[in-house]
Amino acid sequence: MNAYAHLSTQRSLDRPETAVRVALSRRKPQAECPRYLASLKRALWEEYPPFATELYDEMYGSASSSSQWLAMSLITHAQREGERARRLWSMAAGSSENPNEQQLLKQHACDESKHALAYLALLDITFPGVVDPGFRSQLDQFSPGFEMNQELSLSKEDPVQPPSLDDYLTLNLDELRTAIHHVFRLRAIPKHCSADTLPQATTTLEKLLDDELNHVAYTAQIIEDKTKGTPAEKIQASFCKCVNNFIRAKSEEPIEFTYNQRFGNYP
């Protein structure tokens, strides 16, 4: 069973944990990360991210039935992936003390750089000709075009400090949320694609989902390593704080904003 088939049958509330378990089971050798899993599970219960609710699932389905909304969302995410690629590249550059982490972050930056183009490819497949050709070619610049054979270099704006546990936790949550968004997208895209283009769109999205799950897994493993020997309560507090901050940071994203407005949640 592919990841989408597995995740789409889960209850919304169980989806984040299932996504993590699927991601870890795909590592070679298979990873377990018990500290990470236990703390994440508790933090998701305590802090309750909207993206793990059935209502959010429904709201995404409703919003994405609009062609305009989905097209704009794909463009926005192309831009976000490009920004994330640059941020990861900087993090990798600042991780010279740990070559293994550095390589993983560099690979991640390259993946996100490609993802920016993948979102735009999805736009072309799903909504051919919807964007003016001149503007469309400018959108390609969202991707920084990173490759593994490029040398990492620190710019003035780059962090000198290596990434902290909180940085990895935030990264992990972001990947988890993105993976779950791909499940929603895979459900939404058939409504807009022709029978001819649907297989290509589905393959692109499934590849994106696989990559995000891979990112979830490697960041989980780093978190597991970094928390070795730390008291459970301290790990739990860090997770809860990060999930809380993450929810706040995302509180004005389109679906989150509508969700929070409905329930009077103060960001």
Added chain:
Amino acid sequence: MSQLNLITPDENKAFRKNGYLLLKSVFAPDEVESLLAEVHRVVENATSVGAVLREEAYVFNENSFRLVRILRMTTKFDHLIDHAGYFGKLVSLIGFHIQLMGTEIFVRGPSNDTIVNFHTDLGEGLQQILPDDENSFLQIKMQIFLTDLSAPDSGNFVLVPGSHRIRVKDTDEFCTVKSINQQITPDGRLPDNALQVLAKPGDVLFFPHTLWHAVAPNRSGRTRYSIVLRYGQLTMRPYERFDPVLTDSGRKFTPRQRRLLGDLGVDSPGPYRPSNQAEIIYGR
């Protein structure tokens, strides 16, 4: 016409004058038994995973603690959200722009000393906003007693009648009322103007946020269990997020319960002008 059992003029007058209202036998013995069994189950679960709040800064007893966000732990308290035995009276006092702001279970174990000293609720800022004869209340706590408190020094709720309209001048971040706390003797004897509420299982107490209240010593040999739901104005920050229970597809809430839990619907411009608020709350 409202379908609610609203407050009577005498109850309203007494509440505004004394700062509390004790409703007798709101819950029948079998209802109390069922609520208490669920409280025990939830407390046991929470204790086993360390999910209890001890609040050592102002709860002076290791046998005492509280649980918060209790609707997330069980569905068996859902009917308490707008129970006919008291809800209408709360609407009378707060107005129909009412919301549920927080849910708690209080556990008050054996103790020779006062368990909690006198304090007010809602923080130092709102401590200075006092009720009067006409204004709607900002917050009212509704406490359901599940164990016998018909004798004093059983961990009873203690209050100073009329204190909700007295401005506190000597306080701290926990909103303690130092002037009266200094009068509590080392052996736990309370000041003469303090009243220990004598309640039976199934009785319900209302009090506003500015009432000076405390918890008496518990020399009964029993642990006191109670459930507290706090209600307030819809535009105030709640103590907890209720979207986890509102988005739980396994639960069936009425439109009124949903609104009390903060579901403003999809057509409300915000908490200041919620759509169809009166109709939903009064059940017209």
